[in-house]
Amino acid sequence: MPLVPSYIQNLENYVPGKPINEVQREMGISEVIKLASNENSLGPSPRAMAAMRQAMEKIHRYPDASGYILRKKLAKKYDVKTDNVVLGAGSEGIMSTIIRTFLLSDDEIISAKNSFIGFRVLANTSGKKIHWIPMKDYRYDLNAMAEQINDYTKLIYIANPDNPMGTYITREEFDSFYQHVPERVLIILDEAYFEFSQSTSDYPDSMTYRYNNVITLRTFSKAYGLAGARIGYGFAHEELIGNLLKV
Template sequence: MDILALAQPGVSGLHPYQPGKPVEELEREMGIREIVKLASNENPLGASPKVAAAIAEQSEQICRYPDANGFYLKQALSAILGVGGDQITLGNGSNEVLEILFRTFVGAGDEVIFDAHAFIVYRLLTQASGATAVAIPSQDWGHDLDAMLLAITEQTKLICIANPNNPTGTFLSKEALASFMSQVPKQVLVVLDEAYFEYVPVEERAPTVEWLAQYPNLCVSRTFSKAYGLAGLRVGYLVSSAEIADLLNRVREPFNCNSLALAGAQAALADQEFVTRSVELNRTEMARLESYCQERGIDYILSYANFITMKLTPADEIYQALLTRGVIVRPIAGYGMPDHLRVSIGLPQENDRFMAALDELLVEARP
């Protein structure tokens, strides 16, 4: 029996998403302890103490199904974002809301446009949907919006833009995005994936949620996994027109956000002081790593996110050597960047470990 032949055409050629190596896996493989993980763009400060308290209180009700509509979290988000609760779709991480968007709107015969070095999930979802991927070559490691506009055809259903982008950290200005949106045909959906939104300086952020009133084809996705430190709880959301949200909620699985995640996200949202502290730490430590690269002549991509992508060759050998020293970073050959490594911004002592380990390797590599 050929099980592969039974699968949908787009699924049979897929390969599972490869996350950053877990600490536990490296411990099992090499018996190493005191590991520094700088691979998955997690918040090194953890989460707000208010989150643990909210989860503890909610845990008394884990025998009950969660609120399928996430009323209170939507209410809190509505107050901050200035939109109606009927414009918000909650998901098990922003990955799921993107998947729901694809399942709702994208199918065989459609085209999906995205940057060649953008979040790999766009490509995976396009292929799984049976649609055609249109990967646009990057411009200075970032989105080439003019080329994206030129690539639009009658078959184009969706354009995915990550801003800041993962894994490069590049950023599109509010002026560039505004010009782009004004030129996209109304029948083409645009999703702005703003997973790293909180790390962008306030004065540089585009008012993307405000643009929803002008552009009914626009969707904005965000997550609690990064600056809010809730990667393990998996909570994300998408803001759109009420009409798009209505369709998404018809496709969305019931109870897709568990009760602990909903409570934790609501508590995290209420502690903006923690988010500010997280962003300030990221900015300070990013500057340290940039200075490190400059002093050693290492090429890096200017990042607006909570990671920095460095050109280090041979990247795979350096990645493996760092593992033996108890430091996990992220190889990104799967993103078409075989000569680069992505390094999450950690605590000062974690970044010190990384820089010291890399220094050892750079010394060993000298002729």
């Protein structure tokens, strides 16, 4: 029996964007403008920085694993119950927990071929069968994704707006697509860039749907400039959240 599963052995190493100081050292230059990782160049709010400095006084203590205080504040902001909120080490941390919590050995995943690389890495390392559907004009081909749904489908991932394409699916497109998704299939709507698209009239803010099989993911990394803090959050039916909190 091999030590490393074949689906791990066959993976290519993920190459993240390099830190600015590493580029400066390698290239021997002093001025660098980094665009590789979609980081907020304005940085975090001074109030967020002050809160983090204050929290450092208790860094020798283990934190509340469930993040109850932040979950409660997010619940109030988005008019849901605290039991509808989950936190993670970035949105990717929650994606990983979703895969480990809900997918059985024979379950399958559907997503777009050229969408967010973070989810692609997590899906490929799960050992599950994955249907990577080619994009159409740099957009999710929802019709092709719907046609791929079968008895083994358990999870569908959609980044909206998409990273790296920058395109989005409309409210009408999502409504039509959802009619083809069985209730037993979970849909992750990754809205990491929600704040940049919410003013678009036909953008489908998933918080207005509240479907039992839809998990909304958002983050403090982009609009709030806290990428290094690794704070992602998600909303879903309390039964889904309750099981995520067990893992």
